[in-house]
């Protein structure tokens with residue numbers, strides 16, 4: 001009996017061994033075939049430095065249990081180890097991480113690299129809009145929306161900025177009277193959401209006064225959860241993702257914003273359809289973003305759900321970014337009273353304490369430098385593209401089709417060869433004397449080329465307007481002192497960097513402020 005069992009066991013072991021050998025051989029053969037097929041890619045990858053790669057998983061181990069802070073640390077560490085260009089195999093997928101200025105510009109300016117890489121797919125769980133589209137779907141919509149951001153269109157937004165800023169200043173006044181510290185982010189994000197709806201959707205949702213104040217934090221949290229998935233391969237399988245409850249959490253977090261977007265879209269569609277009189281009017285250029293969506297719905301190219309996702313995408317892209325950047329600027333200025341005073345003096349010298357108008361923004365050289373320096377430190381960290389056709393980026397380097405690119409903006413923006421004080425907050429980097437010395441393509445917060453940020457001019461106007469008018473009337477005081485070396489700050493990753501300690505500050509009314517006597521335009525919002 002014992003002998004029979006032993007024999008059976010041995011046969012089982014034997015069988016397992018034979019099966020394992022067959023599987024292993026098949027995997028090896030497939031691997032060899034794939035290597036032959038992707039010879040160009042393997043050769044190119046082998047020519048680059050990078051972390052140790054193991055069979056099958058490649059360097060996947062480095063990203064296995066990536067949290068948000070780890071993502072930031074990972075990039076910062078890898079960048080130091082393998083500067084300019086390096087390679088990663090994440091399982092069977094080849095990636096190169098680039099921060100070399102010339103290669104970055106060549107990649108971004110080419111039409112061979114307009115598709116977002118697979119890591120963006122999880123972002124569609126928040127809304128599958130222009131930000132994540134690829135191919136002809138993206139091309140068509142992008143061409144249609146570009147005119148919505150024309151300089152002459154932006155110049156007409158002065159009144160909406162003025163009226164909404166007044167509400168923001170009222171809120172700051174209350175917080176100054178209160179004397180307690182508060183979080184800048186929800187305040188600024190409610191303001192930027194109001195602006196995006198008025199300027200691009202043609203209606204006011206009164207986010208600052210009438211909507212739940214936790215929406216900004218909820219959307220930010222949803223973005224952080226989704227981005228964690230983008231960079232954590234263990235979370236990629238849909239089954240795991242659904243079972244983990246994270247999708248449910250995201251749906252709950254963005255439900256209120258989604259509800260607003262749907263409500264606005266439906267209301268605006270019926271309104272626009274009623275008032276649209278002729279085809280000539282329909283062809284009026286440039287159309288507002290919402291009108292572009294309406295045309296697409298009428299043409300059968302979008303259904304209502306898809307249009308809602310476009311609105312969510314535009315709202316997030318247009319409001320989170322500018323709010324986050326301004327919150328960083330004010331947090332840093334609070335910690336550097338000398339820089340805040342310099343910026344305040346510049347603003348004050350223009351209008352002696354009265355509201356800064358849209359047309360005066362071009363005079364704000366130092367304020368603009370503060371905003372750019374903020375984006376250099378805390379703006380988009382990294383972006384991803386797929387190489388669709390072989391792309392020659394310089395005399396020696398051709399990136400083969402099939403490789404995915406991680407474009408490391410953070411490293412470009414901290415390259416000691418380009419920046420006098422890479423890790424310090426030093427707005428002088430952007431004053432004409434230093435700016436003129438830097439080569440083209442050294443600073444790409446909005447990227448360049450066909451897939452750049454279409455809202456870049458709007459964003460700069462918006463950030464300058466708000467920063468100027470807030471520091472004109474209020475002084476911001478720190479809750480914490482920031483380290484001199486800003487790369488030591490603990491941050492989460494939500495496309496931008498988000499401080500782990502939050503955006504808390506104190507605010508004090510300036511003695512020179514003429515607010516609210518210099519009442520800005522008090523016209524009521526169109527709802």
Ligand code: HEM
Nearest residue numbers: 130131317318321322325380383445446447453454455459
């Ligand atoms: C501080 C402000 C902003 C920064 C730093 C910024 C930066 C960026 C970056 C880096 C991208 C490319 C992302 C990628 O490819 O991974 C992008 C895309 C985009 N941005 Fe902005 N952005 C800002 C404000 C805005 C504003 C105000 C709007 C609209 C009102 C906007 C609309 C968009 C859209 C629609 C895209 C997707 C474009 C496409 O894929 O074709 N952004 N932005």
